[in-house]
Amino acid sequence: MKFKSLLAKPFASIIAGKVKKEMLRAVEDQESILQDLLKTGKKTEFGKDHKFDGITTYENYKQAVPIRDYEQFKPYIEKIKEGKHNILWKGQPIYFAKTSGTTSGVKYIPITKESVDHHFNTSRNAVFCNVTELGDASAFDGKLIFLSGSPELERVGGIPTGRLSGIANHQIPRYLRTNQLPSYETNCIEDWETKLGKIVDETIQQDMRLISGIPPWMQMYFDQLIARSGKPVGELFPNFNLLVHGGVNFEPYKAKLFDSIGRKVPAIETFPASEGFFAYQDSQQHEGLLLNTNAGIFFEFVPATEIFSENPTRITLKDVEVGVNYALVVSTNAGLWAYNIGDTVKFVSTNPYRIVVTGRTKHFISAFGEHVIGEEVEQSLMGVASGNNIRITEFTVAPRIQVNGELPYHEWFVEFEDVPGNLDGFALEVDQVLRKKNIYYDDLLTGNILQPLKIRPIRKNGFIDYMKSIGKLGGQNKVPRLSNDRKIAEEMEKYLQAR
Structure with missing residues (x-):
């Protein structure tokens, strides 16, 4: 030693x-x-x-x-x-x-x-x-x-x-x-x-x-x-x-x-x-x-669905519950007071107090009231990918509303190491897992408001090239997993894999 x-x-x-x-x-x-x-x-x-x-x-x-x-x-x-x-x-x-x-x-x-x-x-x-x-x-x-x-x-x-x-x-x-x-x-x-x-x-x-x-x-x-x-x-x-x-x-x-x-x-x-x-x-x-x-x-916790409400529920550590999705609010010795940092967390234990980060308060998809969050998207995609021995490099998801007479859907831009041979089957499997995780999303598909998600494969290094194009390559910069609009999606269309 x-x-x-x-x-x-x-x-x-x-x-x-x-x-x-x-x-x-x-x-x-x-x-x-x-x-x-x-x-x-x-x-x-x-x-x-x-x-x-x-x-x-x-x-x-x-x-x-x-x-x-x-x-x-x-x-x-x-x-x-x-x-x-x-x-x-x-x-x-x-x-x-x-x-x-x-x-x-x-x-x-x-x-x-x-x-x-x-x-x-x-x-x-x-x-x-x-x-x-x-x-x-x-x-x-x-x-x-x-x-x-x-x-x-x-x-x-x-x-x-x-x-x-x-x-x-x-x-x-x-x-x-x-x-x-x-x-x-x-x-x-x-x-x-x-x-x-x-x-x-x-x-x-x-x-x-x-x-x-x-x-x-x-x-x-x-x-x-x-x-x-x-x-x-x-x-x-x-x-x-x-x-x-x-x-x-x-x-x-x-x-x-x-x-x-x-x-x-x-x-x-x-x-x-x-x-x-x-x-x-x-x-x-x-x-x-x-x-x-x-x-x-000093930490406060707000049920994530209430964070943008006029009078949200605010609780301290002693009242948190395991499994609830909370927005994280902090007051600090740097002079921030009841500051919404924009992250959501869930407690997996209260003895001791351990959390997992579940997403961002502004990074979700709820174009139709589904309120799909980052944790649900990541677990659905990575769980199915792991089960099929498929490697994912990067991804982002956005709603597709205007689709020429078709039902709208969630559009997933995914960079694979190797694109699955049956991409439609892979997408359907991911969709089924997401439906089990989010009942609102499932209701929208059952009610023919949405159609199942679609995956668009991104070419190799497409996300790197996108980050470079906006001057955010490297350092602490990261691609948002979810967007409730099409700004990132429209950019990612430039990096689709040729078929």
């Missing part, structure tokens, strides 16, 4: 023990966090506007602070960008995380001195909990890579601003700097394809042991490594033993990634966002991600 793993193993054990203790007091920690947030928040402009001085209970808080999205927060953010202090949180943020919104254009999410450590410490906790369970800290003796955006930051209102993944690069502790690849210069390259080539140059001869990133971009990295070396990734990097991923559901990419590696390696799922690091996989033995209940984030 080498020096770093020798030191990491007992430290990992201490962190894992701390996490286990926090599991037992999650509800109490959440109640304390709300009070702590209000204590600081009442000195801010937002706190004065919402009379934080008079808030003593969660019920008071719900009455005083409505759920907001970015557009409704924007006036406060604009004041911070003008250089004003004590607007959403004390002082000013130390960073803005710059992210793209589906309706708001570019969003600037504050990261404060109080919140920034939780972004790194939570990823550390995820790795250390799994290292302790696996009994193997050897990943720290080799090289690690996080496929991320550029760490170069601009200034907006005097505040360093960039992608969350780029900001996170500035938080890597000194003891890991010598392990980290690629070089700073390579990480600063904006063009993803150029950057990826340089990353391969710098890592192909190294002892890579931990690889982290969004699954589709990890797959592109693996594809280039294999093309250059002629070897599976696991043979090229024989000591590679931890894969850390987040940003999108792992299941559609899992089989191909492990195929590319040539063997299974422990995979750790994380749920980070610009607004906070919400949950992480703490164990290889249990389903779901452990909710991050003691990290400066």
